[in-house]
Amino acid sequence: MSDYPYEANLVFRLLLAVLCGALLGYERERHGISAGLRTNILVCVSAALMMIVSKYFYYKPGEIIDNINIGLDPSRIAASIISGIGFLGAGVIIKERGSIRGLTTAATLWYNAGLGMACGAGMIILPIFCTAIGLVSLTALKQLGNRIPRDQHKNIMVECNNLGEQSLLTLKDYFTERNIQIIDINLSQQIRESTTNYEIVVKGNWHNDELLRHVSNLSRFDFVTQTKLS
Incomplete structure (x- = not known):
């Protein structure tokens, strides 16, 4: 029989991941970045989903493998998420004529993966707070960064x-x-x-x-x- 309260909680985590990913993705989309709204939502939700699956294997092993005493480590999938997000970051970084573009977008994707992991782990306040930090960094701090004098x-x-x-x-x-x-x-x-x-x-x-x-x-x-x- 399905555990409806538990499943509803999982759906809420995924919806929270959609919200966090959409907020940061919208900011990137406004600047015409290819890794925009859809990409950031998919990264955040997929990270949350993998984290949920990881915790499910850890906390409910009896529903998967009965009567077998086996050690499970939920951090293994989490570590793989961080490693796997690298291919997306590499795809948006471009070196051209002595300058490098796409670092902020790559960092945003990596940041979104962390938000998704937090949502999938069942945290509520932390990903919301970190989403706010990300938005401030991408908007307000950009204006501040433009005022810092740079060597030509x-x-x-x-x-x-x-x-x-x-x-x-x-x-x-x-x-x-x-x-x-x-x-x-x-x-x-x-x-x-x-x-x-x-x-x-x-x-x-x-x-x-x-x-x-x-x-x-x-x-x-x-x-x-x-x-x-x-």
Whole structure:
């Protein structure tokens, strides 16, 4: 016979997960993020469902396996939820021209999984409170973050016609002599064409015309075939 009060409680947990996921998903949807309302609801509800199943196996083993003394650990499924959510996070993170987009959305999905786990575990106040924290972080704190002064960066693309390290050392010395601070360097090599592409991120405390002049002067090196400032 079904335990209607118990099942009603489970349905309430799932509905609470829908609400928590929808609130955070709505905020992401408003910003045109692909992982928006539907994705966040599904993440939160699925995490809650897996947590419910995990607790069901732990608290009601007699209904599943009779007369067998077996140890069950409800934390195993919970740990798997956190590990499994990583593939969604990886799918929304994009690295483009020295910048990374999608970290906030990935963190929101991971956060939603935690909310769903709390709902599935039967907690009420905690997921509601944490949903409020998430909404404040995504809205009010975003405005505060936009007011924080940031260092400006410029991207310099340099194509070289060799695969050796000497070209990189020469480029570093060139920028150092002109007090141009290098933040990061990424390289990709084309073995067939024997070329190396450098993406050099420098501190952007320069006027564009002055920095462009320094970048254009890189063509004086025999190994430099193309330059670009962005």
